[in-house]
Amino acid sequence: MDLLQLAIPVLLKGLTMTLMLTFLSVCIGFCLGLGLALLRRSDNAFAANFARIYSIIFRGTPLLVQLFLIYYGLGQVKFIHDAPALWWVISDGARCAVLALSLNTAAYTSEILYGGLQSVPHGLVEAAKACGMGSFTRFRRIEFPIAIRQALPAYGNEIVLMVKGTSLASTITVLEITGYAKRLMSQTFAIFEVFAIAGVIYLAINLVLVGVVRLVEHRLMRHTRPASQKKTRAAVVAA
Amino acid sequence: MQFGLVQLWEGGWVGAILRGSLVTIAVGVLSMLFGLALGTAFGLAKWRKVPVLSQVVDLYTSVVRGVPELLIIYLLFFSSVEFVTRIAAAFGFADMADAGYAFVITVVAITAISGAYSTEVIRGALAAIPKGHIEAAIALGLSSRRIFVRIIAPQMLRIAFPGVNNVWQTTIKDTALVSVVGLQELMRTAFIGAGSTRNPLIFYAVAAVVYLMITLVSQVGFNTVSTALAPRKRS
Numbered sequence: 001m002d003l004l005q006l007a008i009p010v011l012l013k014g015l016t017m018t019l020m021l022t023f024l025s026v027c028i029g030f031c032l033g034l035g036l037a038l039l040r041r042s043d044n045a046f047a048a049n050f051a052r053i054y055s056i057i058f059r060g061t062p063l064l065v066q067l068f069l070i071y072y073g074l075g076q077v078k079f080i081h082d083a084p085a086l087w088w089v090i091s092d093g094a095r096c097a098v099l100a101l102s103l104n105t106a107a108y109t110s111e112i113l114y115g116g117l118q119s120v121p122h123g124l125v126e127a128a129k130a131c132g133m134g135s136f137t138r139f140r141r142i143e144f145p146i147a148i149r150q151a152l153p154a155y156g157n158e159i160v161l162m163v164k165g166t167s168l169a170s171t172i173t174v175l176e177i178t179g180y181a182k183r184l185m186s187q188t189f190a191i192f193e194v195f196a197i198a199g200v201i202y203l204a205i206n207l208v209l210v211g212v213v214r215l216v217e218h219r220l221m222r223h224t225r226p227a228s229q230k231k232t233r234a235a236v237v238a239a
Numbered sequence: 240m241q242f243g244l245v246q247l248w249e250g251g252w253v254g255a256i257l258r259g260s261l262v263t264i265a266v267g268v269l270s271m272l273f274g275l276a277l278g279t280a281f282g283l284a285k286w287r288k289v290p291v292l293s294q295v296v297d298l299y300t301s302v303v304r305g306v307p308e309l310l311i312i313y314l315l316f317f318s319s320v321e322f323v324t325r326i327a328a329a330f331g332f333a334d335m336a337d338a339g340y341a342f343v344i345t346v347v348a349i350t351a352i353s354g355a356y357s358t359e360v361i362r363g364a365l366a367a368i369p370k371g372h373i374e375a376a377i378a379l380g381l382s383s384r385r386i387f388v389r390i391i392a393p394q395m396l397r398i399a400f401p402g403v404n405n406v407w408q409t410t411i412k413d414t415a416l417v418s419v420v421g422l423q424e425l426m427r428t429a430f431i432g433a434g435s436t437r438n439p440l441i442f443y444a445v446a447a448v449v450y451l452m453i454t455l456v457s458q459v460g461f462n463t464v465s466t467a468l469a470p471r472k473r474s
Contacts, residue, residue: 059408060454061447062415064426069447072439160305167307171419178310185317195314199306206305 025101033109058107116151156213259428278357360402
């Protein structure tokens, strides 16, 4: 009982950091990933190859290496040392973690979105062209909405992986849930109990996020359901 | 002052990095194989809906897949380290325990993680086998062992293959995490090198390149096997 009273407030303190790291890296990573997915579809061979190689490199190396390379390694580069804005990012563990996580998730996100964009039926794009839509309108109204529906389940998994990825920030002095959990483990020796509490917090975060993604998916797919909501509900109950 | 690849060579770090890479590959391959064995057993249990066992497997896979790998590694290391050293000391093997123990517990930890993902891959593959095939085999009077060997296993392997490839790629990257608890694998070697030469950039860059080589080479291997496994088209 004492342990619960001791551990829960400490771990909840870490929760804020975990959520913040996840939120920032998912937001930045999504934008970068979308950009990379578009680059990969572009006619410019250089841009397409850049996006492809970026994704191979970031998906082919462990996140921990990327994190250490940014946190410990980049400080050695004179150019970064001299630029105040860059130094501001590199000099702090949490900002490094956000940078590494965003760059990492951008690679996975770009693959997911690229796959989604590739699955858009050709005829729809041609129809949009025939209607005289410009490429931006076409992307915004036809390609992206279809691609995101296709990509959403996989993207939900990626967000869960990101939540788990934030735990690596604890290796570069950022105190989030795992960082506090490790500290509590070595202070109290109640290793399993601390693991269980921290684990439940992580599972709860992931459950909520998966639920949110399902809701968004449900909303985006509303055109595939019969018009009358009441009728469907009755059908579900009957089944 | 400039530290480059030449110093890396002269300082004997190349040998250390190679040794570390071998440990990484050994941990990755062993954990993957054990994880696959575990995953096949658990996947079958889940697919057949074995009472109790399938619920236990459900709990195991959802915990491992929902909780950070690092936390699982901390749990396994910290909870066992005292226990194991005490036993080893009692029998007078304290030194030996230190070296071998880190490796064993690392393989256990990574197996636990990769086993959970393998379970889901195998279960998914089993679910994708058309029911009719199994019903037909039963109707033909094949024994359940033969049904498994001739009908279920070959299809399961083929369908699960891309998923297994994904699990392998994650597993080899997850081995980097055990460096935080002290096993001298690739990442740990890079960490030590970075610390003692005060040159993290080159060491982590080299580590990244080695990981990339491992994942790219194994990707090529998987692709080759995957084409070989693909059902031959009959005209």
